[in-house]
Amino acid sequence: MAIAFGVLSVSAQNQETLVVNAGNTENITIANDMNVVLMPASEAGRSISMDANAAEKLNLRISNNSMTISQVIQSLSKEKLTVHLYVNNLKTLTVENNSNVKTIGVLDTPKLDVFVDGNAMVHLTTNGAIKAYPLDGDEEVKVRVLSDWLAKR
Secondary structure (H helix, E strand, O other): OEEEEOOOOOOOOOOOEEEEEEOOOOEEEEOOOEEEEEEEOOOOOOOEEEOHHHHHHEEEEEEOOEEEEEEOOOOOOOOOEEEEEEEOOOOEEEEOOOOEEEEOOOEOOOEEEEEEOOOOEEEEOEOOEEEEEEOOOOOOOEEEEOOHHHHOO
């Protein structure tokens, strides 16, 4: 299990991209093996929405300012879905199984708690503090923080 914070680019060649706007949802769980790209939403994007393709292939459970995202069914090709997830007010991110989460742009989050499970990988760029925790208390979370001056080089 590993988690790193820094500037990374995302390329999803030959993959279908699904788009979800999480609005003001504060707590997000990525429930199964997916590639998720977190991006800052515009101020106008405060409602929850998704494109038609995402509605067909994803399950979204929303309750008490929390959202859980999972695939409807695992594809036979074993290729992970790629979800572009726009967030405004993210405070807690839980990444389960073999999911990969990256950012495009800088998330505006004063404090973000990240819970990581299994072989999940998380690469985040934010302007606030990040605290990482293992979902299984016996596992180790490896953290690498890149300061602003390192990230710009």
